[in-house]
Amino acid sequence: MYPNTRMRRLRNGKIGNLIRETSLGLDDLIYPMFVDETAESTVEVPSMEGVLRLPLSEVVNEARNVADLGISSLILFGIPSNKDEKGSSACGDEDIVQQATRAIKEELGDDMVVITDVCMCEYTSHGHCGIIDNETHDVINDETLPLLGEIAASHARAGADMVAPSGMMDGMVGAIRQSLDQENFSDVPIMSYAAKYCSAFYGPFRDAADSCYCFGDRSTYQMDPANSDEALREVELDIMEGADIVMVKPALPYLDIIYRIKQEFGMPTAAYNVSGEYSMLKAAAQQGWLDEKKVMYESLMSIKRAGADMIITYFAKEMAQLLNE
Numbered sequence: 001m002y003p004n005t006r007m008r009r010l011r012n013g014k015i016g017n018l019i020r021e022t023s024l025g026l027d028d029l030i031y032p033m034f035v036d037e038t039a040e041s042t043v044e045v046p047s048m049e050g051v052l053r054l055p056l057s058e059v060v061n062e063a064r065n066v067a068d069l070g071i072s073s074l075i076l077f078g079i080p081s082n083k084d085e086k087g088s089s090a091c092g093d094e095d096i097v098q099q100a101t102r103a104i105k106e107e108l109g110d111d112m113v114v115i116t117d118v119c120m121c122e123y124t125s126h127g128h129c130g131i132i133d134n135e136t137h138d139v140i141n142d143e144t145l146p147l148l149g150e151i152a153a154s155h156a157r158a159g160a161d162m163v164a165p166s167g168m169m170d171g172m173v174g175a176i177r178q179s180l181d182q183e184n185f186s187d188v189p190i191m192s193y194a195a196k197y198c199s200a201f202y203g204p205f206r207d208a209a210d211s212c213y214c215f216g217d218r219s220t221y222q223m224d225p226a227n228s229d230e231a232l233r234e235v236e237l238d239i240m241e242g243a244d245i246v247m248v249k250p251a252l253p254y255l256d257i258i259y260r261i262k263q264e265f266g267m268p269t270a271a272y273n274v275s276g277e278y279s280m281l282k283a284a285a286q287q288g289w290l291d292e293k294k295v296m297y298e299s300l301m302s303i304k305r306a307g308a309d310m311i312i313t314y315f316a317k318e319m320a321q322l323l324n325e
């Protein structure tokens, strides 16, 4: 007896292309960019090969490079020259992210969607994502909310196309929505880091963004990696508060979460392929242990297959190059 059904029949060249279920394209990619108020020239982040900290003067150039590769969205992170307990340099109209946003939008207009990360950890002297209670050393949720609203509004005034709150404060999406609406930015969408885990895979990012905390950890606001029902509750709350896109972060160790969220809510869903996921592959490739292009493609494809509509990834430029070849 020979097999009647032969799966191998379809596994050849052109027919294989016809039956491919998942696609990965330029429109799926969001490029993270770091703008550094303290930098005089462009510096590579030591733990993240190919990732740059850019002075304001280089930001437009880099955004154009990204656009020339066919990528249409980027997310901006700021590194301020001054940090204080209240993260004051996060929300001024002349602060670093606001200036970078204006510069990119002036130059590239509708050719680039500028998303801004709305959080305080890069701007606070203690490195936490909100206002700290000096006795408990914990972040005070409700005192942080109006500040997040102010930061988001300042980004919108600078021309941001979308804001992305990443601090995991309860009620942050609602507070930001209210603040944006009050300032007549009801058309600016919110991409919420809805299910953000307390992950050690953020390690290299803290190098890149200078956002290492000086005491405690983020486990009182970010999620326990052991939980998945809780992620659905987080997403549900954010949707009720007005989130337009929901995000899961990190991506690869949490593909099940991406899958469940997409199935359950059918919302536009983003995944953040974080710094540690990037650096792992880069390090192994540097050693010659992995084929970088292939593992990059496979990783990003698997994130799409799990249900993500878009991926924030440090591989965006390299992936775009590969797609363009």
Ligand SMILES: NCc1[nH]cc(CCC(=O)O)c1CC(=O)O
Binding pocket: 117, 119, 121, 129, 166, 167, 201, 202, 203, 204, 205, 206, 211, 273, 274, 275, 276
């Ligand atoms: N709250 C800020 C923020 N926004 C994105 C990341 C991590 C991104 C990455 O690791 O690539 C972090 C760091 C953190 O929560 O510690």
